Amino acid sequence: MALHREHDLHRRRWGRNLGLGLTLGAFIMLVFGLTIAKVQNGSQMQGFDHSYQPELDSSTQTPRATP
Amino acid sequence: MSDIRADFTGQAGTGDAGFGDYVQLLKPRVMSLVVFTAMVGLLVAPVGLHPIETLAAIIFIALGGGASGALNMWWDADIDAVMRRTAKRPVPSGAVQAGEALALGLGLSGISVVMLGLATNLLAAGLLAFTIFFYAVIYTMWLKRATPQNIVIGGAAGAFPPMIGWAAATGSISLESVLMFALIFMWTPPHFWALALFMNDDYDKAKVPMLTVTHGRRATRAHILVYTVALVPVALGTAFTAIGGPIYLAVSLVLNALFLLGAWRIWRRDEDTARADHYAVEKSVFKLSLAWLFLHFTAILIEATPWAHALARLIGWEG
Numbered sequence: 023m024a025l026h027r028e029h030d031l032h033r034r035r036w037g038r039n040l041g042l043g044l045t046l047g048a049f050i051m052l053v054f055g056l057t058i059a060k061v062q063n064g065s066q067m068q069g070f071d072h073s074y075q076p077e078l079d080s081s082t083q084t085p086r087a088t089p
Numbered sequence: 090m091s092d093i094r095a096d097f098t099g100q101a102g103t104g105d106a107g108f109g110d111y112v113q114l115l116k117p118r119v120m121s122l123v124v125f126t127a128m129v130g131l132l133v134a135p136v137g138l139h140p141i142e143t144l145a146a147i148i149f150i151a152l153g154g155g156a157s158g159a160l161n162m163w164w165d166a167d168i169d170a171v172m173r174r175t176a177k178r179p180v181p182s183g184a185v186q187a188g189e190a191l192a193l194g195l196g197l198s199g200i201s202v203v204m205l206g207l208a209t210n211l212l213a214a215g216l217l218a219f220t221i222f223f224y225a226v227i228y229t230m231w232l233k234r235a236t237p238q239n240i241v242i243g244g245a246a247g248a249f250p251p252m253i254g255w256a257a258a259t260g261s262i263s264l265e266s267v268l269m270f271a272l273i274f275m276w277t278p279p280h281f282w283a284l285a286l287f288m289n290d291d292y293d294k295a296k297v298p299m300l301t302v303t304h305g306r307r308a309t310r311a312h313i314l315v316y317t318v319a320l321v322p323v324a325l326g327t328a329f330t331a332i333g334g335p336i337y338l339a340v341s342l343v344l345n346a347l348f349l350l351g352a353w354r355i356w357r358r359d360e361d362t363a364r365a366d367h368y369a370v371e372k373s374v375f376k377l378s379l380a381w382l383f384l385h386f387t388a389i390l391i392e393a394t395p396w397a398h399a400l401a402r403l404i405g406w407e408g
Contacts (some may be wrong), residue, residue: 034107040106054147058209059139 106189110179114162114190115155122382123154123250129386130254131271132391133332138209138234138258145208146257150250154203157246160225163187167231174288194225209257216256218251222321234296237303244277246268251386262302265332272385274328275320276395279313279352280378286310286355287368287375306363308357313374316341321345324385336397336404337388344381351377 104306117137127150131143138146162180169183198221206214225386228243236242248270255266286309292299300309310387324345328338350376358370391397400406 031105034105038108038111040110052141052148054139056145059141063139086350 106179106185110184111189111193113179113194114141114159114172114185115152117155118162119158119247120151120154122247124151125383126269126273127151127250127254128385129390130251130266131258131358132254133265133389134255134258135292136259136330140302142208143258146205146213146254149201149205149208150217150253150257152197152251153164153205153221153288156194156197156201157221159190159225160221161229162224163190163194166190168234168297172291172295174291176284197270205253205257209374210260212260213253213257213260216249216253220246220253220342223249234298237298239298240281242275244281248273252321255283265330266306268323268327268330268332269386269389271323273382275323276378276382278316278380280375282309282313283355283371286363286371306360308330310358314356315372317348319347327385327389332389332392333390335404336400337392340384340388344384347377348374348381 124147128147131146162178164174166178166180166187169175170340171179175181180187182192198218202214202218202221203243205210205217224243224246228239232239233245251269252262254267255269256262282300285299286306293302300312305313323336324341327333328335328341351370354370357376363371
């Protein structure tokens with residue numbers, strides 16, 4: 023039996039593809055939002071960002087000598 | 090939580106599922122409980138997350154719950170097919186292949202656990218992974234067909250979400266999160282057995298050893314009363330912890346009095362009376378149990394607001 027252009031099968035597949043597309047879009051937006059949120063809270067990362075800045079890395083700082 | 094609805098997209102037997110069929114695999118009604126209790130666990134925790142992290146945590150916890158639902162439907166397709174309540178689920182109705190349900194369940198399990206770990210912390214991700222394992226393997230594959238205590242032990246799977254939410258925010262497990270776990274864990278048996286009393290034929294046909302099938306309805310009625318009595322101190326005791334307060338106590342007192350009364354009425358009835366009114370009391374207690382859980386967690390959420398703190402100070406509450 024030939025499938026009519028308007029067959030229910032097409033409608034279901036369209037719905038499935040649309041649903042999957044929207045889900046993936048929402049997932050991408052969520053990961054993007056998470057990235058922004060993490061970076062906003064990530065001031066400690068500056069110590070290792072692009073070029074190493076030892077003055078921002080607390081683990082390498084030697085205690086200041088007390089008089 | 091039980092999933093008593095059985096209306097789906099009506100694509101039975103086509104083998105070409107719509108998007109809705111895949112959504113049904115995730116048991117959206119059960120997911121709604123997971124979302125709500127996980128959200129309460131997250132929001133009442135003493136450590137606040139960034140709103141997007143909170144949203145992501147709730148979504149990935151819900152996704153993990155959905156994944157375990159898909160694995161459950163994959164494994165239980167044979168018994169779902171013979172139970173009236175579950176016969177129209179996507180796998181037994183033929184809309185979705187069993188292998189698809191397995192793939193979706195495994196895929197979403199991996200995504201939800203990894204993403205929750207990245208969004209929050211490893212403890213929350215580990216708890217979510219354990220919850221999926223517990224529901225899919227310990228409950229679905231083992232306990233459900235092995236012992237009438239299946240839902241007592243298996244209820245732990247549904248009790249984890251608020252604990253995962255709390256762990257996502259704090260990175261730890263504490264008395265408060267254990268109490269939220271205990272609330273759901275202790276609530277599950279009377280909730281499910283009330284359902285089993287008016288769905289007994291289903292479990293009998295499917296050879297699932299529910300208490301009603303193995304020990305009879307009289308024993309099930311007694312079990313409902315005993316477990317409800319055991320639930321009350323857990324519910325009321327929570328009022329005197331950091332997540333409780335006067336509003337929670339008032340709500341809990343009313344709800345537990347009603348729940349106890351319902352359990353007492355179920356215990357007093359015999360089968361002939363129950364059949365005569367089509368299990369009206371059992372059905373009303375089942376509905377009440379749903380409200381019981383929802384309102385307890387709503388009260389916990391309210392207690393975390395500044396207005397509730399102000400009220401507690403005003404009346405000199407020292408919980």
